[in-house]
Amino acid sequence: MRTRYAPSPTGFPHIGNYRTALFEWLAARHSSGQFVLRVEDTDRKRLVPGSMEAIMEGLRWLGLAWDEGPDVGGPYGPYLQSERLALYKEHADKLIAQGDAYRCYCTEERLAALRAEQEAHKQPTGYDRLCRGLTPNERAEREAAGLSSVVRFAAPLEGATTYHDFLRGDITFDNRTIDDMILLKSDGFPTYNFANIVDDHLMDITHVIRGEEYISSAPRYAQVYRAFGWEEPVVVHVPLVLAPDRSKLSKRHGALPLLEYRELGYLPEAIANFLLLLGWAYDDKTEFFTLDEMIAVFDDRRIGTAPGIFDRARLDWFNAHYIRRLSPDELVDRAWPFLLRGLPEDARANLDRDYAKRVLMLDQERIKTLADAPALAEFFFVDQPEYDASLLLGKGMDAARTAEALAALIPTLADLPTWEPEALLAALDAFVVARGFIRTKADGSEVPDRGPVFMLVRVAVSGRKETPGLPEMLAVLGKERTLKRLEAARHKRAASQVGTEVER
RNA sequence: GGCGCAUUCGUCUAGCGGCCCAGGACGCCGCCCUCUCAAGGCGGAGAUCACGGGUUCGAAUCCCGUAUGCGCUACCA
Numbered sequence: 001m002r003t004r005y006a007p008s009p010t011g012f013p014h015i016g017n018y019r020t021a022l023f024e025w026l027a028a029r030h031s032s033g034q035f036v037l038r039v040e041d042t043d044r045k046r047l048v049p050g051s052m053e054a055i056m057e058g059l060r061w062l063g064l065a066w067d068e069g070p071d072v073g074g075p076y077g078p079y080l081q082s083e084r085l086a087l088y089k090e091h092a093d094k095l096i097a098q099g100d101a102y103r104c105y106c107t108e109e110r111l112a113a114l115r116a117e118q119e120a121h122k123q124p125t126g127y128d129r130l131c132r133g134l135t136p137n138e139r140a141e142r143e144a145a146g147l148s149s150v151v152r153f154a155a156p157l158e159g160a161t162t163y164h165d166f167l168r169g170d171i172t173f174d175n176r177t178i179d180d181m182i183l184l185k186s187d188g189f190p191t192y193n194f195a196n197i198v199d200d201h202l203m204d205i206t207h208v209i210r211g212e213e214y215i216s217s218a219p220r221y222a223q224v225y226r227a228f229g230w231e232e233p234v235v236v237h238v239p240l241v242l243a244p245d246r247s248k249l250s251k252r253h254g255a256l257p258l259l260e261y262r263e264l265g266y267l268p269e270a271i272a273n274f275l276l277l278l279g280w281a282y283d284d285k286t287e288f289f290t291l292d293e294m295i296a297v298f299d300d301r302r303i304g305t306a307p308g309i310f311d312r313a314r315l316d317w318f319n320a321h322y323i324r325r326l327s328p329d330e331l332v333d334r335a336w337p338f339l340l341r342g343l344p345e346d347a348r349a350n351l352d353r354d355y356a357k358r359v360l361m362l363d364q365e366r367i368k369t370l371a372d373a374p375a376l377a378e379f380f381f382v383d384q385p386e387y388d389a390s391l392l393l394g395k396g397m398d399a400a401r402t403a404e405a406l407a408a409l410i411p412t413l414a415d416l417p418t419w420e421p422e423a424l425l426a427a428l429d430a431f432v433v434a435r436g437f438i439r440t441k442a443d444g445s446e447v448p449d450r451g452p453v454f455m456l457v458r459v460a461v462s463g464r465k466e467t468p469g470l471p472e473m474l475a476v477l478g479k480e481r482t483l484k485r486l487e488a489a490r491h492k493r494a495a496s497q498v499g500t501e502v503e504r
Numbered sequence: 505g506g507c508g509c510a511u512u513c514g515u516c517u518a519g520c521g522g523c524c525c526a527g528g529a530c531g532c533c534g535c536c537c538u539c540u541c542a543a544g545g546c547g548g549a550g551a552u553c554a555c556g557g558g559u560u561c562g563a564a565u566c567c568c569g570u571a572u573g574c575g576c577u578a579c580c581a
Binding site: 111148165178179191196216237279280287308310320366451453457470 | 505507508509510511514515517518527528529530531538539541542543544573574577578579580581
């Protein structure tokens with residue numbers, strides 16, 4: 001099996017395009033075939049500089065390696081359509097010679113007027129085949145006059161064309177609804193439609209997997225294949241990916257170019273997994289697949305036929321899942337650029353990789369995207385966290401008691417012989433009991449109530465009310481830093497006049 | 505306007521004639537665990553299988569029609 005991804009470098013493809021690429025890649029890998037990257041740069045007006053590199057970068061990032069392509073070459077090259085112009089001309093000439101194509105001299109103005117006319121009369125739009133009936137003399141005149149022309153396919157006028165859609169079965173179009181499509185533009189470049197057919201054949205592509213938007217064009221392609229006498233490839237139309245409001249995916253709806261998701265802290269394995277399961281399912285329960293697992297189980301017959309909606313919340317869930325199962329080293333490696341970018345300057349200056357690793361491990365289970373990491377972990381890295389003094393009130397304690405509790409706790413912790421989570425927990429618990437914090441459980445029994453003291457220390461040390469577990473956090477923070485922050489909190493509390501009770 | 509494709513909980517889906525008065529997952533809600541937030545565990549709400557006709561002893565599953573959505577209708581891809 002040979003499949004191909006054939007993007008045109010006219011922009012930065014979104015997630016839906018890459019899902020098609022994923023399916024193409026999986027189909028090839030599953031069958032131990034080849035996956036070809038062919039760049040369809042035939043529209044010179046819409047060419048976007050850099051987009052070809054971005055497209056390839058996106059594929060690489062997802063882990064979809066191609067066997068043949070513009071950069072790596074291959075036996076069917078070149079893989080840039082702009083370098084294959086002679087091939088298209090040669091094949092167009094062949095069709096002209098055998099009467100299946102003709103030169104059309106109609107101007108774009110005439111075509112536009114024709115279309116406007118048809119629309120005004122609510123008629124089906126389409127080329128009226130004016131030039132198809134030109135006599136040899138008339139053609140010679142036009143050529144002599146130097147009129148520019150395009151090459152059009154002479155489509156069958158009557159009957160119907162049926163092609164086999166791998167997922168949907170036979171699809172039939174009345175030939176009267178199909179006009180004579182342009183094969184070669186006046187600038188000598190082929191249209192996508194034509195270059196596609198010629199290249200898929202010349203490159204021995206066995207399975208054409210493409211977006212659903214080409215269903216309507218498929219019968220035209222079939223006609224051309226048949227005019228050439230070529231065997232038609234298996235044609236698989238993958239359903240579209242829609243925005244949450246069911247409209248076509250666009251930036252407005254948060255469907256960004258793939259590489260933007262990298263910047264937002266998404267993992268390629270999460271994106272690939274998410275994409276796989278948008279329009280495809282292995283069974284009714286399996287959710288997670290590595291690329292290798294996908295290859296092993298991928299079955300193109302299970303590709304769905306209904307459009308799917310891009311659900312960011314689901315992507316987030318996949319991403320969080322994959323972040324959670326990263327090893328500590330992978331976690332720092334991947335989060336590192338985000339820390340460098342997102343942390344305040346002073347914290348960034350002397351970032352220690354080992355310390356960062358321990359911090360990230362604490363936050364691993366609450367990081368949704370890598371871009372969350374700096375905000376979640378910032379307090380570990382700054383000299384002193386900023387926070388409002390009003391946060392610094394033990395539950396059910398007034399300012400005086402809070403300050404006093406902090407004052408009492410500092411020497412307790414300072415005297416600890418070891419600074420490990422177990423020892424810290426024991427010390428904190430002892431402090432809770434000594435201070436008489438008691439909670440009555442539902443069954444009436446009384447147990448030590450860690451809440452007030454733990455929260456107080458949590459805020460003092462982090463400036464936040466949501467953090468990793470306290471003993472673990474203090475252990476990573478280190479004795480010196482912890483005591484310094486507790487001291488600062490004590491002063492902060494003492495200095496603050498507002499000391500009313502806070503309800504939590 | 506014409507042509508085409510699609511249609512199962514808000515979303516992704518399982519289902520390919522009886523196992524389904526429809527199962528799983530995301531999201532949402534509640535409970536548990538618990539030093540907070542997460543994670544995890546348990547539970548819940550949520551789909552007259554778009555609608556209407558058939559076929560059949562029996563239909564989410566097959567057929568026809570309708571509606572709706574989307575796509576194509578470019579010297580774009």
